[in-house]
Structures are given as structure tokens and as C-alpha cells.
Amino acid sequence: MTTSGLVAQGQTTSSLVRGGKQIVNDFSIQIATVNGSGSQSANSVLLRSIFRMGVPVSGKNLFPSNIAGLPTWYTIRVSKHGWVARKTDIDVLIAMNPETAQQDVLSLSAGAAVIYDESFKLNERRADVTFYPVPFDQLTASTGADAKIRKLVKNMVYVGVAAQLLSIDMEWIEKSVRKQFAKKVKAAELNLSAVRAGFEYAASSLTQQNPYLVEPMNATQGKIIIDGNAAAAMGAMFAGVTVVTWYPITPSSSVVEQLIDYMKKYRIEQDGKASFAIVQAEDELAAIGMVIGAGWAGARSMTATSGPGISLMAEFAGLAYFTEIPGVIFDVQRTGPSTGMPTRTSQGDLTFIAGLSHGDTKHVMLIPASVKECYEFGIAAFDIAEQMQTLVFVLSDLDLGMNNWMSEPFEYPEKPIQRGKVLNAKQLEELGGFARYKDVDGDAIPYRTLPGTDHPAAAYFTRGSGHNEKALYSERPDEYENNMLRLARKFETAKTLVPQPILEGDGKQKIGIIAFGTSHWAVIESRDQLERESHLETDYLRVRAYPFTQEIHDFVASHERIYVVEQNRDAQMLHLLKVDLDPAQTVKLRSVLHFNGLPIDARTLTTAIASQEGAGK
Amino acid sequence: MSTPSVSPKPVKTNRIGLQILDYRGGKTTLCAGCGHNAISERITEAFYEMGIQPERVMKMSGIGCSSKSPAYFMSRSFSFNTVHGRMPSVATGALLANKTMRSIGVSGDGDTVSIGMGQFIHLLRRNVPMIYIIEDNGVYGLTKGQFSATADIGSKLKTGVINDLPAIDTCALAIQIGATFVGRSFSGDKKQLSAMLKAAVAHQGTVMLDVISPCVTFNDHEGSTKSYKYMQEHEEAISEVGFVPHFEDIAVEYDPNTTVDVRLHDGSHLRLRKLHEGYDPTDKVQATKMLMESHAKGEVLTGVFYVDTQKPDFASLLNMVDEPLATLSQERVRPRREVLAEIMDAHS
Secondary structure, eight states, rough: SSSTOOOOOTOOHHHHHHTTTOEESSSEEEEEEETTTTHHHHHHHHHHHHHHTTOOOEEEOOOOOOSSEEEEEEEEEETTTTOBBOOOSSEEEEOOOOOHHHHHHHHHHHHEEEEEGGOGGGTTTTTSEEEEEEEEHHHHHHTTGGGGHHHHHHHHHHHHHHHHHHHHOOOHHHHHHHHHTOOOOHHHHHHHHHOOOOHHHHHHOOOSSEEOOOOOOSSTTEEEEHHHHHHHHHHHHHHHHEEEEEEETTTTTTHHHHHHHHHHHHSTTTSSBSEEEEEEEEEEEHHHHHHHHHHHOOEEEEEEOOOOHHHHTTHHHHHHHHOOEEEEEEEEEEETTTTTOOOOOBBHHHHHHTTTTSOOOOOOEEEOOSSSHHHHHHHHHHHHHHHHEEEEEEEHHHHHSEEEEHHHHHHOOOOOOOOOOOOHHHHHHHHTTTTTTOOOOOSSEEEEEHHHHHTTOOEEEEEEEEEEETSSSSOOOOHHHHHHHHHHHHHHHHHHTOOOOOESOSOOOOEEEEETTTHHHHHHHHHHHHHHHHOEEEEEEEEOOEEEEHHHHHHHTTOSSEEESSSSSSSSHHHHHHHHHHHHTTTEEEEEEOSSSSSSSSHHHHHHHHHTTOOOO | OOOOOSSSSOOOOOOSSOOOGGGGGGOOOOOOOHHHHHHHHHHHHHHHHHHHOOGGGEEEESSSHHHHHGGGBBOOOOOOOOOTOOOOOOOHHHHOOOSSSSEEEEHHHIIIITTTTHHHHHHHHTSSSSSSEEEESSSSSSTTTTTTSSSOOOOBBBOBBBOOOOOHHHHHHHHTOSSSEEEEEETOOOOHHHHHHHHHHHOOOOOOEEOOOOOOOSSOOOOTTTHHHHHHHHEEEEEEEEEEOOSSSSSOOTTTEEEEEEEEETTEEEEHHHSSTTOHHHHHOHHHHHHHHHHHHOOEEEEEEOOOOSSSSHHTTTTTTTTGGGGGGGGSSOOOOHHHHHHHHHHO
């Protein structure tokens, strides 16, 4: 045990570490485990304990498309500055997977710390990182845990070791464990004893040598931690969704699974009956078909899916557009094409959804960047869908949907539910009838009736074939053309309803950045890096919806160069912008792309923008 | 769309005071003599005679000649002509939104058994409360005469092409998958089809009716097994179907030795006068066996093969509130402020 990096028992912490600089609240931890080993609770406890110490934190799960056996990594970024984008450099590695441990160690930067199972003998690999060997099996056995659950309890041992080495307060660890196992007191006690075993081992047998420390701050008070899919599910529930259909697909399944939990808890009436229907469909074709049938009959309906499901929904999306039926589709994007990498993130469905269907079609897209927007857009999507009588797609992604994010608490929706232009029997009596597809108000949005409206003039014939204002079958050139032109005008009306883009910066810089969705978190950090390292000041416009509003045109017009940041190969946002923008303006657009399936990080952006600006670091 | 006009002499009305005119649809654009038109007429009559308010009915269809036909009956009902083979999901969604509505779906053999097989069997499996009619001519009419999956093996197209794949029997399939009312009729058999449709209206659950409906343009020639001539020569009724609505006297003509009486959900009675000894419409195994035997003999068996009045329909299984989900007030669908606070607290 004399290899460099290992510390002999009995030496005091202060005498060793403090030769170097301490790095407080600004580092990342990576936990390398085997998929299916049950490390999720342990990782969550670590994340939440740091969060409860008041320190900004984010967690990202990089996992394989596999049930058990393949390697998986969980990364916790601790950032006093509040940066929550992925950080590529790992400072503290917890190596629990013998398959990847060697490679995981080799990929570390000098100065990193490694907590590992002593049997891996990692300390022979490198001399420039600090090694903390831990006899995990022995410590796990000491908790008295039953052999069957030792694999799970073992994970809590590394929580204890890490807590001791990184100065994470045991008080918060204990609170986090108790909250994690709220209803299982026995499990909480067992897990706590594993944490303590790790903590005590580290205190008595390891000497802290690394510079990384967590110190209490006051930056997370009042905040919550939640994943985007749960937030979207909350949005749907508070939007008053009544019909939910779905077909399981990673990474969207948890939107509906979480929604089922919420609805069972909060939407069962006193007589035990449900104010909703949730149906697992036979495929995505049926899921969207049911959404459209329910939307036609007046329900607030939704489904959640990912790329392959969107592909299957194309024909129905055209039907809903042409027959003008509301519905909400949450697309939690993953990499494509085809099966792609199902557990890796992407922003690759943008252009496909924008015109999803054969023929001339345009769809409204809302693009949340935060868990709070998943919730808020989850509510807004239903209002817009019913007001516009069309499908609304909410484009989240795997990074946002399945990872834990800090957030300000969500706000209760004060705006009443907007049901759009629906005529009842009394109104029909006064009007003497109606024409389903007539633009009465000049906003190109027609009036509709719901099946069951008790008036002889209420019914109309809904069809995906050519139709005139009265919803009668028509192949007349002028009627087809007029209807298509009205639909185009209706899409213009959507601009008044969708979330507007958000400008950051004073708007006076030469360089502009356009981004959307989860790229936001890397962009804000990159802007800081560009300013500090290369003295490049930028303005930043975050696009939050399609159709694009005037602010986007103005932003492009008022900047010399605009970097469009996106997580796909083909610069999909840039291409959508090109379609809309004045051709003279489009030459200003440049692309910054990141599409390897991992969440985008700030350094990638900074390097790309700085080098194009001739300010390479 | 129009309200009944006032005429000087008393007109015949049904029990809710509507005339047959109130159940009429638009003028058909299908071929003269098409079996589908006869089916539209029987549907019109059935809903009129049963006294169903047309505004309480949703007419659903997919794509094809058959799927156009909802335009030709009951214009005061709400209609949705969807996409090819996918009517079942849209119909299911519509019923989830408003379970108080009645629903009738009209499809064809191509729309159901070829492109739509997936959705069709899941509709049956769920026992979605609706009437599902297959207007079955064994041929794609709208694309001018290609075989569908109900075309019999050995049958011949006008072009001389012979079908060398076996037909799928929608009735046998429906019985196996879980439909709770399964029958087959012939568009030209006015009496049988009318009785079946009225019983269908009274049933709660999926009614699957396969109605052989010859295509006069592409499949009514020598060599076709779905022509008028073939049907007249080969149709064999399993039983004589009688139907007594719940609002009529049900004691008439009751003969326990030769009839089976099925009590439907609204109190109506479906009466099968046995032509086959020992036929029991609640026996899945026997029903399937009879269908197989008739295939072997080259006969087309008609009648109501199977009825189950006990299995809960899909809307009941979901335990929804009594009112339509579509029109629940904000107070019932948006949880209170305290709920948000509770969830926020759980994530703090």
C-alpha cells in the first residue's frame, strides 16, 4: 500500500491535503455502476444531500439501452455558480463497475480522486490521481444485510465514503435517506447503516487528500428537484387532461407512468370514479388515433412518445391538421434515425414534426428548456391546442425528461382553462346553424360543435378528404385552395398564442446566439466563458416555440453573426429559420452542432464559437 | 340538417316523435345496386324504429367505399371519416371523451381485415361499446378491384386473377378475440339484417356484424364468391333472427321448444328461432365449430353466432365518472392549489 496516491492510515487530513488549493463547490462526481445494480437511490441521496446543503447541483444519468448488465454512469455536477449543463471533466470517480473501471480511471484528468472497490487494484494504473480503495463487500456484510439485497445496500456504502471525503454533512444524508425511503422505515435504517459503515471506514482508514469539498451555501432554498417528465405530467394534470393514451417508449414512458400516479391520487372523485381515462394502446398509431377521436368529441387529450412513435403518427397528424382537431403530443426526443440510441438525448425531431404528414402541413411546437417550462408548456399546450383546434407538440428531450434538475417551485395556473370556439345548442339556435370551416372572426379559426350537442343543426361531417366551409365533400379547386390558405392564416394566429422567445444580453452586441431546449444551460455557461476567456460579448435569444414570432426576425436583423446552437447533425432549427427569414438575413446564420447522444456542454460551444470568431483560446 | 317540416296530414313518427326523414342522409355516390346502399337503408330504419335521437349517435368510418357510406344515412348524427384502417382507435377515443354517446362504425373488408387488422382486434378485445359493421365484398372497390383478405380462396377477379390465399373469417376471429355480439348477414336479406341491427342497438359492448355486400362493379360475376348469385345459392341461415325491443310487448310468439331468447342490456329480447338443433348463441366453441364446418361445406353461414351480455364493456372497465369527460367543469379537472403545494413539497 505504498503506491503513490494512497495514503497510509492514521495521517491527519489537514497535514496532507492542504498543500494544494481547495476546490469548494465546483466539481463533478461520476459514479460508474452496472445497469440494474440499483444505484439510483444511492445517487439520488448524494444529489439531494448536496442540494439540501444549499449548493447548486445537477444530476445526469448516462445509461445504456439495457435492463441489466451493461455499464451506466451517473454524473453529479456541484457548481457554486449554478451551472447545470453537463461538464465533461470528471473530478471524483466512484468506480463500482469492474468492466469499465480501468477505462474510467484512464479518462480522468490529473488531480482527480477515485473511490473504488479495492479488489479492482486501480491504484496501479496511474500516479497522478488520488486513490481511495474501499473493501465494499466487507463493509456491506457488516451491516447484516440479507445476501439478496447486499448488491443494493453496497451502493449506500459509497455514499458514506464520498460524504466523508467530500465533507457532505451526515445530517443531510440521513434526511435524504429517510425521505427516499419514506414509507419503508426498515429499509431506511438498513441503508443508513450502510452509509455509516462507509463513512466510518473513510474516517478511520482513509485520509482525505483531494481538494474537492462541499461547503454549505444558501443557493437552493425554496427550490425543488424534479425530472422533466414528471413536470410535464404535472402540467397535463393541472391543464385538466381527461383522456391519455400511450404506447411505452423510452424516454417518454415516465411521462404517463408519473401521470398515472398523480391522477390516481388527485383525480379520483369522492364516489371513487375517475375524471379521466388512461389507455395503453396497441401501438402509437392507435395512441394518436384515440387522442384525435377524444379531441374531436371534446376531451382534453394527450399522448407521450419519442421519435419512432412520431414517425408512426405522421398520417394521423395530417388528419388532425386538416380536420382541425385539438390534441397534445409530448415528444421526449432521443437519437435517431430508426431505433438510434434509445437512451441518448437529441434535438433531432424538429424539422420532421414541423411539417409532420404528407401534403402541406404545419404544426405548432413548444420547446421547453427547463423542468418548469415542461410544467408550464404542459398546461399551455392544451389551451393552445383547443384555441387553435390543432395538434400541439411539446418537444422535450431525454436529458430534460429523465434527469433531475433544480428549479424554482412551479406556480399554480391562474388563467382559466381555455376551451376555444365551441358552440352549444343555445348558440346554434341563435345563429340558426353554422359552417364548420368558415373564418367568422378573421383569425382563421372556425367554430366547432361537439358530438352530442342537442340541436338538429349541430352535426357536421368530419373528413380528411377535401371539404368546403360547410364540411361537405368537395374537389372544387377554389374551395380546396381557400381552405388551405385559411389554414396557413390560422398558423399565423398561433404566433399570438405561443410562448415568446427570451432575450438575454443587452441586445447591442454584434454576435448573437440562438438556441432552444436543453442547449440553454450550456449556452448560458458558454457565454460566461466567452466573455471571461475571449472577451467576446454575445446576445442570446432562446426560441421557445414554432411558428417563429417577430422577435426572432428582429434578433437576426440586428446582429452581424448568429450562431444557431442545436443538438442534431443537420442544423434543423437553422433550416426552419431559413424558410421563414428574409433571404438577405439568412447568410448571417452559422451552425454550432452537437449530436453524439450526450447532453451538450459549454466547453464544446465556447471552443466552436471562439474559433469561428478568431478568438480561439 | 333540417328540422321536420310541418305537413297537413299526420305523419308517422317513432316513439321520440321523429320521422324517418330525420334519419336520412345525403344522396349516395356509390354505384347503383351496391349492397352498401341497402345496408345504409337498414341502419336508417333500425335507428328510427328504435327511437334513437340522431344527435346522440357518432358515425365512424375509415377509408373505402364502405367508409363513405356514413354520409348517406343519419345526417343529424356526428360523423368522422378517418384514415384507412384506423377507425377503431378514433372511435375508441371519441367514446372515452363521451361515453354517453352511441357509436356505429362502418368499415369494409380491406379497411378492417387488411390494413386495419391491428386496430380491429384490439377494439374487439376491449369490448368497446359500439356497433362495428364490415360491409364485406372481398374486393377493393375504390382502387378498382383488387383482392382483400376476406376474398375466398379460388375466387376470381374480373381480370381473371385467382386468389390463392385463404379468407380470414372475421366472425370466427371476433368470437375468439372478445367481441360480445357477433353476426353475419347479407345486404340483400332485409328481414334478417334489420332484426340484427336493432338488436345491435340494444347491446352494450362491441357488436361485430359482417355483412356480405356484393360489389356490382368489380365482384359480381361468375367466379366471385361474394356475388349476389353466389350468396343466393350458398347462404344458409343458422337461425331465424327475431328482435323485440324493450318498449314492445315481449310475450308474443314465444315458443320454448324452438327458440333461444337472449335478454339484452336495455331489456330488449333477441330471439333466435333454431334452424340448427341445439344451437346456443352463448357457446363460443360451438359457434366457432359451426363456422369452420360451413367453410368446409362451401356454405356462407348467416345469423347471430355469439352473444355475451355479461362481459363489461371498455367504458365500464375504466370506471369513469357518469358525465362525459369532454365537458367536465374546470373545478373537476384542475386539482386545487393545495395539491400543487403538496407535490412541490415532495420534491423539495
